[in-house]
Amino acid sequence: MEDKIIMGNSIDNWIEKHPELSHIMQYNPVYWQNNQVMKISAIKNDLPLQLSDVIDAEKRWERFASIIKSLFPEMENRQGIIESELIEIDKMKVALEKDYNLMLSGKLFLKLDSHLPIAGSIKARGGFYEVLKHAETLAIEHRLLSIEEDYAKLANEEMKQFYSQYGLSVGSTGNLGLSIGIIGTALGFQVTIHMSADAKEWKKQLLRDKGAKVIEYTSDYSQAVTEGRKQALADPKTYFIDDEQSIDLFLGYSVAAVRLKKQLKEQQIEVNEDHPLYVYIPCGVGGAPGGICFGLKMVFGDVAHCIFAEPTHSPSMLMGLLTGLHHNLHISDFGLDNITEADGLAVGSASKFVGKMMEKLLDGVFTVDDDDLFRLLALLNKTENIKVEPSAAAGFMGPFQLLKNNALQENNTVHVIWATGGALVPDAIMQDFLKKGESLNNK
Numbered sequence: 001m002e003d004k005i006i007m008g009n010s011i012d013n014w015i016e017k018h019p020e021l022s023h024i025m026q027y028n029p030v031y032w033q034n035n036q037v038m039k040i041s042a043i044k045n046d047l048p049l050q051l052s053d054v055i056d057a058e059k060r061w062e063r064f065a066s067i068i069k070s071l072f073p074e075m076e077n078r079q080g081i082i083e084s085e086l087i088e089i090d091k092m093k094v095a096l097e098k099d100y101n102l103m104l105s106g107k108l109f110l111k112l113d114s115h116l117p118i119a120g121s122i123k124a125r126g127g128f129y130e131v132l133k134h135a136e137t138l139a140i141e142h143r144l145l146s147i148e149e150d151y152a153k154l155a156n157e158e159m160k161q162f163y164s165q166y167g168l169s170v171g172s173t174g175n176l177g178l179s180i181g182i183i184g185t186a187l188g189f190q191v192t193i194h195m196s197a198d199a200k201e202w203k204k205q206l207l208r209d210k211g212a213k214v215i216e217y218t219s220d221y222s223q224a225v226t227e228g229r230k231q232a233l234a235d236p237k238t239y240f241i242d243d244e245q246s247i248d249l250f251l252g253y254s255v256a257a258v259r260l261k262k263q264l265k266e267q268q269i270e271v272n273e274d275h276p277l278y279v280y281i282p283c284g285v286g287g288a289p290g291g292i293c294f295g296l297k298m299v300f301g302d303v304a305h306c307i308f309a310e311p312t313h314s315p316s317m318l319m320g321l322l323t324g325l326h327h328n329l330h331i332s333d334f335g336l337d338n339i340t341e342a343d344g345l346a347v348g349s350a351s352k353f354v355g356k357m358m359e360k361l362l363d364g365v366f367t368v369d370d371d372d373l374f375r376l377l378a379l380l381n382k383t384e385n386i387k388v389e390p391s392a393a394a395g396f397m398g399p400f401q402l403l404k405n406n407a408l409q410e411n412n413t414v415h416v417i418w419a420t421g422g423a424l425v426p427d428a429i430m431q432d433f434l435k436k437g438e439s440l441n442n443k
C-alpha cells in the first residue's frame with residue numbers, strides 16, 4: 001500500500017501533510033475542526049446557490065402540499081407539509097453529561113427527521129422534493145398542468161397512466177431508495193432502485209411490495225450509483241436521481257432551515273450572536289447535511305454552526321475536506337473498509353459538489369464508532385422513549401466532542417442534534433438494535 005499514489009502523492013506524503021490521517025486510517029474516533037471556515041458575507045458571492053434558491057424550493061414545497069395530501073390520506077391533518085418536530089431532550093442531556101462526565105451549558109434539542117411522515121427518514125426532504133419536481137416538470141411540459149392550478153390533479157388516474165410511461169431510477173444504501181420508491185410508485189412511475197451491499201433486507205422487501213424493481217449489488221454505494229446512472233442514461237424516458245451530484249436533492253433538504261427557524265421562533269428559542277445555533281448532522285454522501293447546512297447559513301447567517309458526524313469506517317466527507325481531494329478520493333484508497341451498521345452513512349466517496357461547497361461553511365466533522373451508535377440509540381430510547389436507527393444516532397456526541405476540544409465559546413448555545421431515520425424500521429429489528437445498545441451500556 002505504501003507505493004500507492006493518490007493524486008500525485010504517496011499515502012506517506014498525505015499523512016505527513018495531514019497527520020490526522022493516521023488516526024483516521026486506524027478507525028480512531030476523531031474531531032476535526034475546519035480552520036478554513038469563513039464569514040458568510042465574505043464567501044456568499046462565490047457560492048453556486050443563494051438564499052433565493054432556498055426560498056424558491058420552499059415555494060415549490062407549498063405547491064406540492066395538495067398532491068402530497070391526495071397521494072397519502074394520512075397527510076390530511078398535516079396540510080400536506082412534510083415536516084418533523086423539534087423537541088427539547090433534557091433527560092437525554094442529563095444522561096449524556098453523565099456518560100461523558102462533562103456539563104453542557106445551553107439547551108439540547110432533537111430534530112426528529114427520524115419520524116418524518118411517509119418515508120421515516122431525512123430522505124423525505126430531498127427524495128420527495130426531486131421526484132415531485134420532476135413530476136411537475138413533465139406535467140407542465142406536456143401541458144397537463146400549470147403552476148397556478150391545484151396540484152391534487154397530479155394524483156388522478158389519468159396522470160398515473162401518463163407517469164407510467166416514465167422511469168425513475170436511483171442508487172442508494174437504503175433510505176433514499178425508500179423515499180424515491182414510495183413517492184415514485186404512488187405517482188405511477190416505473191421505479192428502479194440500485195441497492196448497495198449494505199442495504200438492509202427489509203428495505204428491499206418494502207420497496208418490492210410497493211412495486212419498485214430492486215437491483216442488488218455486491219459492491220458499495222458508489223458502484224450502485226455508477227451502474228444506476230449508466231443504465232438510466234441508456235433510456236431517454238428514465239430519470240436518474242443522482243445522489244452524488246443532485247442540486248434538487250440538495251435544495252429539497254435546504255428548506256429544513258426555513259422550517260427550523262419558524263419552529264425555534266414558535267418555541268421562543270432565541271438564536272442570535274449571544275445564543276448561537278450548533279447543529280450536528282449525520283453525513284453519508286453529503287447531500288442531506290450539506291443542504292441543511294447551506295440552508296442554515298443562508299437563513300441564520302454566521303450565528304449558525306454546522307458539524308457533521310460520520311462512522312469511523314466511512315469518513316468520506318472528512319477525508320475529502322481534510323485532503324482537499326473531495327470526491328476524487330475513495331476511502332478505500334487509504335485502506336478503509338467502509339463497513340458499518342450505519343447503512344445510511346456507508347459512503348466511500350463524497351458528493352461531487354457538496355464537499356467543495358462545505359469547505360468554508362462547515363465548522364467541523366467528527367467520527368463515531370459503531371458501538372457508540374448503538375449505545376446512544378439505546379440511551380435515547382431509555383431516557384426519551386424515542387427510537388432511531390444507528391445512522392441517526394451519530395450526532396449525539398457532537399456537543400461533547402466540541403466541549404472536549406474547547407470548540408464551544410458561548411454558554412447560551414442552542415444545540416440541535418439531527419436524528420435522521422428510524423420510523424420505518426420493523427419492530428423486531430429495532431428491538432435487536434436496542435438490545436445491543438443496552439448490553440453495551442451495561443458493560
Ligand SMILES: *Cc1c(COP(=O)(O)O)cnc(C)c1O
Nearest residue numbers: 175284285286287288344420421
Ligand atoms: C441518507 C442518510 C443520512 C445522510 O445523508 P447524505 O445525503 O447521504 O449525506 C443520514 N442519516 C440517515 C438515516 C440517512 O438515511
